[in-house]
Amino acid sequence: MTIGQLLTLTASKFPDRTALLFEDRKFTYREFNRRVNQFAQTLLRFGLRKGEKVAVLLFNSNHSVEAYLGTAKAGGVFTPINFRLAAEEVLYILDHSDARFFVFAEDFAGTVAKIRPQLSKIDFFISAGNLALPGTLDYEKLLKDSKDVEPDRLISEDDECQLMYTSGTTGKPKGAIITHRNVLWNLFNTILGREDKEGDTALVIGPLYHTAALNNHFTVRMALAGTTILIKNFEPRRVMEFIEKERVNIISGAPAVYHLLLSLPDVEKYDTRSITKCTAGAAILPDETKRRLLELFPNAQGVYDVYGCTEASPCITVLKAADSLRKKECVGPPLPFLEVKIVDDRDREVPVGRVGELLCRGPNVMKGYYKDPQATAEALRGGWLHTGDLARRDEEGFIYIVDRKKDMIISGGENIYPREIEEVLYQHPKIQDATVIGIPDSLWGESVRAFVVLKAGQTMKEEEVVEYCKSRLASYKKPKSVKFVESLPRNPSGKVLKTVLREQKH
Numbered sequence: 001m002t003i004g005q006l007l008t009l010t011a012s013k014f015p016d017r018t019a020l021l022f023e024d025r026k027f028t029y030r031e032f033n034r035r036v037n038q039f040a041q042t043l044l045r046f047g048l049r050k051g052e053k054v055a056v057l058l059f060n061s062n063h064s065v066e067a068y069l070g071t072a073k074a075g076g077v078f079t080p081i082n083f084r085l086a087a088e089e090v091l092y093i094l095d096h097s098d099a100r101f102f103v104f105a106e107d108f109a110g111t112v113a114k115i116r117p118q119l120s121k122i123d124f125f126i127s128a129g130n131l132a133l134p135g136t137l138d139y140e141k142l143l144k145d146s147k148d149v150e151p152d153r154l155i156s157e158d159d160e161c162q163l164m165y166t167s168g169t170t171g172k173p174k175g176a177i178i179t180h181r182n183v184l185w186n187l188f189n190t191i192l193g194r195e196d197k198e199g200d201t202a203l204v205i206g207p208l209y210h211t212a213a214l215n216n217h218f219t220v221r222m223a224l225a226g227t228t229i230l231i232k233n234f235e236p237r238r239v240m241e242f243i244e245k246e247r248v249n250i251i252s253g254a255p256a257v258y259h260l261l262l263s264l265p266d267v268e269k270y271d272t273r274s275i276t277k278c279t280a281g282a283a284i285l286p287d288e289t290k291r292r293l294l295e296l297f298p299n300a301q302g303v304y305d306v307y308g309c310t311e312a313s314p315c316i317t318v319l320k321a322a323d324s325l326r327k328k329e330c331v332g333p334p335l336p337f338l339e340v341k342i343v344d345d346r347d348r349e350v351p352v353g354r355v356g357e358l359l360c361r362g363p364n365v366m367k368g369y370y371k372d373p374q375a376t377a378e379a380l381r382g383g384w385l386h387t388g389d390l391a392r393r394d395e396e397g398f399i400y401i402v403d404r405k406k407d408m409i410i411s412g413g414e415n416i417y418p419r420e421i422e423e424v425l426y427q428h429p430k431i432q433d434a435t436v437i438g439i440p441d442s443l444w445g446e447s448v449r450a451f452v453v454l455k456a457g458q459t460m461k462e463e464e465v466v467e468y469c470k471s472r473l474a475s476y477k478k479p480k481s482v483k484f485v486e487s488l489p490r491n492p493s494g495k496v497l498k499t500v501l502r503e504q505k506h
Helices: 003-013 029-045 062-074 087-097 106-118 139-144 180-194 211-223 236-246 255-262 287-296 373-379 418-426 462-470 498-503
Strands: 018-022 025-028 053-057 077-080 101-105 124-128 136-138 160-165 175-179 201-204 227-230 250-253 277-280 303-308 315-319 339-343 356-361 385-393 399-404 409-411 414-416 431-441 445-454 481-484
Touching: 003 029, 003 062, 003 180, 003 211, 018 029, 018 062, 025 029, 029 062, 029 139, 053 062, 053 087, 053 106, 062 077, 062 101, 062 227, 087 106, 087 160, 087 175, 101 106, 106 124, 124 139, 136 139, 160 180, 160 211, 175 180, 180 211, 180 303, 180 315, 201 211, 201 236, 211 227, 211 250, 211 303, 236 255, 250 255, 255 287, 255 431, 287 303, 287 418, 339 385, 373 385, 399 418, 409 431, 409 445, 414 418, 418 431, 418 445, 418 462, 431 498, 445 462, 462 481
Parallel strands: 018 227, 053 077, 053 101, 077 160, 101 124, 124 136, 201 227, 201 250, 250 277, 277 303, 445 481
Antiparallel strands: 018 025, 160 175, 303 315, 339 356, 356 385, 385 399, 409 414, 431 445
């Protein structure tokens, strides 16, 4: 089985079922599969060799998922680029990936024009939209000129199908090589962990250049013959309108998405009874936010908290809805088809309850980093994926992510985990968003600094925040300083860019 075959099978069984909704267009599975086949045939006409990269710079759209599955059917490697990157960053990924095909939306014409003279490896520039640039091929015309025939190319589960560049919070992005087998095993794990079922309608809010949106939210829905609503730009009110109008069953997002939805002053006016599943990932989901989500979505029996990383395609653990309030600050047990262990700095397993780095191995773990054998050897040493996340396991085998290994604060010889303090800050009724970092301290080595975003119309003093934390945490964990900011810098997956905060003047 391969990723392209998933669509072929679904289209043969449910040809008239709605596959996609994008803006004002609907596509049945028959129509969707036809366009995917035509894109695949276009690539083959232009001489796509097996394993070649097809880079795309696209918002969430029918074009992005057509390019994904068409590339998979043709034996290529889908290489989506973060559309929030600057021109030089896009140039780096295009050059590093060795892509020969480049599909981009008219929205990015300026970026492409700026870097095009340096794109010596790109042979085919394909524009999706009303764009007329010299030497650029029109996406829709290419499809019309290609046959709706399933590609006759032998593809195995061990062939590469995605090159997913990590969003990262430091340094140059690394390209994780994901095979068809990796995606399929992630599919099995995700369906079991999230208890997904056939035919649901789901919103895909997260960008499809991330494995969570691409593999968990979209590919799972396609495999289960559901309907995917692709959101181009996240607008909280527009999302609530979609839920009500289209009777959406599943909503997934980073905590920042949910915080923005919940901040709508009249959010309770929308009919949300169709939502039966709410999933979260990418960052800490405060327990207070979970409680408010279950009030907003009364027919959701809990929140599925998903933990993973790009290199695991991405799922590692899922906390099921039934346990979402029973297990505080937890991401659930390891998924069925992979192993997890928690180790010390010498990769020795630690006892139950002890904090260490979380490692995993299984058929969902990436093949390696593209053109980076040193980083691959480090990440996969001993046959285990080293996630860089600090975690502990309880007596029932449930996992708790404590923090990123590199974000741990050491103050006066004590280990302090920012996530624990952030969870307390989120409970304060005046606080909308918060994060914690360590800053240099001549006496203690490091001290705790909190960055706080207040809810609209609220005011607080630094001392109020410090005293609030002191009343709920050991004294050495309380912030020594507090900065009030309008917003926190985040990468596209919703993770706070703590490096940006550390680089600011203290």
